[in-house]
Amino acid sequence: MIQFRQSLPEDPQEVLSLYAEVGWTAYTKEPDRLLQGLAGSEVTAAYDQDYLVGLVRAVTDGQTILYIQDLLVRPSYQRQKIGQRLLEQMIVQYPHIRQKLLLTDDQEKTKTFYHACGFKEVKETGGVAFMYGK
Numbered sequence: 001m002i003q004f005r006q007s008l009p010e011d012p013q014e015v016l017s018l019y020a021e022v023g024w025t026a027y028t029k030e031p032d033r034l035l036q037g038l039a040g041s042e043v044t045a046a047y048d049q050d051y052l053v054g055l056v057r058a059v060t061d062g063q064t065i066l067y068i069q070d071l072l073v074r075p076s077y078q079r080q081k082i083g084q085r086l087l088e089q090m091i092v093q094y095p096h097i098r099q100k101l102l103l104t105d106d107q108e109k110t111k112t113f114y115h116a117c118g119f120k121e122v123k124e125t126g127g128v129a130f131m132y133g134k
Contacts, residue, residue, distance in 0.1 A: 008043045014052045044089045053077040056086040068102035
């Protein structure tokens with residue numbers, strides 16, 4: 001049974017293993033930066049017993065914006081609604097925040113997943129998103 005904890009995993013190697021397993025090597029190339037970023041974020045982690053299987057990380061001011069930075073689930077645990085439940089766990093902590101945002105790749109399976117979780121593409125809301133740099 002998957003358990004959720006609203007805290008940063010204690011073992012940095014477990015976190016690095018998760019990021020590596022999902023192929024997010026841009027993060028694992030600079031592990032200290034990743035771990036410092038996580039320490040300054042809101043994190044909800046998913047565990048199978050004591051084994052880290054996923055996490056969601058958000059940046060927020062606690063009042064007006066919640067930015068979902070990372071959502072990861074180990075490949076062998078995907079398609080079990082763990083990612084959806086991680087998002088729900090994060091979002092319900094901030095019911096009063098109006099702007100809940102994320103930025104992700106433009107793959108159909110990714111868009112389908114986030115639509116199923118209640119997210120809309122910015123263009124569907126009449127807005128536009130901008131990003132500086134790459």
